[in-house]
Amino acid sequence: MYEFTYNRAASVDEAADLLRKSTEASLLAGGMSLIPTMKLRLSSPPELVDLNGLSELGGIKVDGDTLTIGAMTRHAVVGASPEVASAIPALTALAGGIGDVQVRNRGTIGGSICFNDPAADYPAGLVGLDATVHTSQRSIPADEFFLPLFETALNSDEIVSSVSFPVPEKAGWSKFANLASRFAIVSVMVSVRGTSVRVAVAGAKDCVFRVAEMEQALAGDFSPDAIAGIGVASDNLNSDQHADAEYRSHLITVVAKRAVAACG
Amino acid sequence: MATTAVNMTVNGKAVSAELDPRTLLVHFLRENLSLTGTHVGCDTSQCGACTVRVDGEPIKSCTIFAVQLDGADVTTIEGVALNGELHPMQAAFKEHHGLQCGYCTPGMVIMGLDIAKRHKDPSEETIRHELEGNLCRCTGYHNIVKSITAGAKAMAE
Numbered sequence: 514m515y516e517f518t519y520n521r522a523a524s525v526d527e528a529a530d531l532l533r534k535s536t537e538a539s540l541l542a543g544g545m546s547l548i549p550t551m552k553l554r555l556s557s558p559p560e561l562v563d564l565n566g567l568s569e570l571g572g573i574k575v576d577g578d579t580l581t582i583g584a585m586t587r588h589a590v591v592g593a594s595p596e597v598a599s600a601i602p603a604l605t606a607l608a609g610g611i612g613d614v615q616v617r618n619r620g621t622i623g624g625s626i627c628f629n630d631p632a633a634d635y636p637a638g639l640v641g642l643d644a645t646v647h648t649s650q651r652s653i654p655a656d657e658f659f660l661p662l663f664e665t666a667l668n669s670d671e672i673v674s675s676v677s678f679p680v681p682e683k684a685g686w687s688k689f690a691n692l693a694s695r696f697a698i699v700s701v702m703v704s705v706r707g708t709s710v711r712v713a714v715a716g717a718k719d720c721v722f723r724v725a726e727m728e729q730a731l732a733g734d735f736s737p738d739a740i741a742g743i744g745v746a747s748d749n750l751n752s753d754q755h756a757d758a759e760y761r762s763h764l765i766t767v768v769a770k771r772a773v774a775a776c777g
Numbered sequence: 778m779a780t781t782a783v784n785m786t787v788n789g790k791a792v793s794a795e796l797d798p799r800t801l802l803v804h805f806l807r808e809n810l811s812l813t814g815t816h817v818g819c820d821t822s823q824c825g826a827c828t829v830r831v832d833g834e835p836i837k838s839c840t841i842f843a844v845q846l847d848g849a850d851v852t853t854i855e856g857v858a859l860n861g862e863l864h865p866m867q868a869a870f871k872e873h874h875g876l877q878c879g880y881c882t883p884g885m886v887i888m889g890l891d892i893a894k895r896h897k898d899p900s901e902e903t904i905r906h907e908l909e910g911n912l913c914r915c916t917g918y919h920n921i922v923k924s925i926t927a928g929a930k931a932m933a934e
Contacts, residue, residue: 519781519798519844541845548840549822551799561798563845589834613910614888615825618834619841693823695909 515557525569525672528562529649532670535560540672542585542624545616570623570674575600581677584623592617603684603702603775607638610688612695623673629663629720631751632696634688636721641686641702641713644678661720681706685775687768689716691755698756699764701772705735712740712769717750717761727769737770781844787812788856798844803827805843806853814854814883818912825911828884829853835891837910854883857890866890866928875924877915884911885921893929901926 522528532538539558541547542565550556564570570585573594580600582591591597592609611617611625611634625635626646639646639655646653649672658666667673684704688697697716704711712727727740747762756764780795787810794809806812806829818826820839827839830852857864863871866889876882885908892899892907899907904922913921 514799516778517798518779519842521847544841544845545822548801548842552820565845613825614891614907615828615835615837615910616822618836 514551515554515559517551517558518560519563520560521563522567525567525649525674528564528567529670529672531560531562532672536669538562540564540627542627543587543620544624545612545620546624546628546630564623564672573597575680578680579677580604580680581675582622583675584673585621586623588612588617588620588622588625589614591622600680601642601678601684603686603704604638604642604678606686606775607634607688607702610634610686610690610695622676626658626676627665627667627673629659629665630696631662631719631721632691632698632716634697634700634715637697637700637702637713637715638686639676639678640721640723641711642678642681642684642704643706643709643711644676646673647675647677648673656723659721661718679706683776685772685777687771687775689764689768699761699768701765701769703731703769703772703776705731705776708732710735712772714745714765714769717745717765719751724765724769731773735773735776737773740766740769740773783844783847785843785846785849785851787851788853794843796843798842800843801839802829802831802841802843802846802851803838806838806851812853812855816880816883818880818884818914823910823912824881825884825888826881828887828911830887830891835887852887854886857886864890865931866893866925869928869931870921870924873924873927874920875917876921877913877917881911881913881915885913885925889925889928892925893932896929897933899926899929 538560541561541563570583572583588608588611598605636659644655646658681704688700699716702713710728710731712724715721730739745765747758750758750761752758781798784793816826818824822840828835829838904925
């Protein structure tokens with residue numbers, strides 16, 4: 514690992530100042546993605562700004578029909594939260610299935626979405642649930658937040674403060690995981706809110722994406738059978754040692770049906 | 778090299794150091810404090826041999842910088858025994874042959890303690906699920922699960 518300077522941020526404002534002073538500085542949240550990439554020298558930030566300890570970035574609250582989760586809330590806390598379980602049980606399932614116990618004790622929702630690993634779980638969760646990302650500068654709809662290949666819509670000095678989720682009438686999560694890493698080979702979040710149906714898929718491409726054809730079919734008939742004949746072509750799907758593009762194409766329909774079934 | 782000061786409690790003892798910030802917790806424990814019970818199995822955050830307890834929660838000490846833990850309370854395998862006697866979880870591993878080469882054992886015992894803390898009388902399925910972050914290259918999972926079942930039972934008594 515290359516050398517770096519370590520800063521403990523005392524506030525979000527101070528962290529944003531540090532990012533403005535050093536354009537190559539990196540924020541450190543749970544570190545479950547950043548530290549492994551630094552060890553492999555895939556990233557080498559000269560400066561780290563540690564957000565751990567900023568209580569203003571924590572907390573889970575339900576206000577009316579909106580669930581808000583602070584950016585530094587750890588996966589284990591989301592997975593064990595009674596507020597989350599009663600508002601959006603599919604999010605409890607998602608958070609409880611990220612990595613393993615030790616990873617869930619450190620990893621955070623903010624860190625996960627900012628890293629935007631195409632096989633991570635929260636990007637599909639946010640897009641599938643029509644969430645909004647709140648930052649130190651503005652609010653960004655999940656549909657516009659995630660960009661291909663580990664990129665996001667964030668400015669270089671912008672810090673995610675929380676994520677808010679409109680409570681859906683129903684939602685279902687299903688993941689076909691790589692058994693070693695627990696990253697998604699294909700994962701799907703499905704939700705229904707009023708006349709809006711969302712189907713978000715992760716793990717299969719360079720970025721989370723929605724499947725409009727499935728959403729339309731489910732709006733007419735919300736059942737696994739309604740999407741049994743709808744597939745996503747294998748063109749432009751990921752192909753690697755874990756699953757080739759054809760297999761991922763097959764899995765998208767299977768996992769989406771399971772997510773619909775999980776809505777109960 | 779710029780260093781960063783850190784103060785933490787390890788196995789009940791206060792420790793202070795000036796560290797190169799890139800020092801991982803596991804290396805601080807092993808090389809600075811000579812607590813070599815915590816192992817590095819993979820160094821890629823997968824195997825769990827480096828699992829230690831920080832402020833009551835098990836984490837992978839190869840995936841956190843020691844300087845992040847200013848003010849934290851850390852427990853390693855060396856801090857598990859009670860007054861020179863094996864902790865009931867350690868005794869259960871001995872009794873049920875929960876170790877072969879022993880390399881993964883420190884992490885398995887720390888996880889066993891956490892499983893027992895969070896689940897009353899955990900089922901085999903629960904234990905196997907909770908051990909997803911701990912790999913045993915001897916593939917001795919069966920006896921590890923038996924050990925944690927017995928250890929959790931002994932702790933509940």
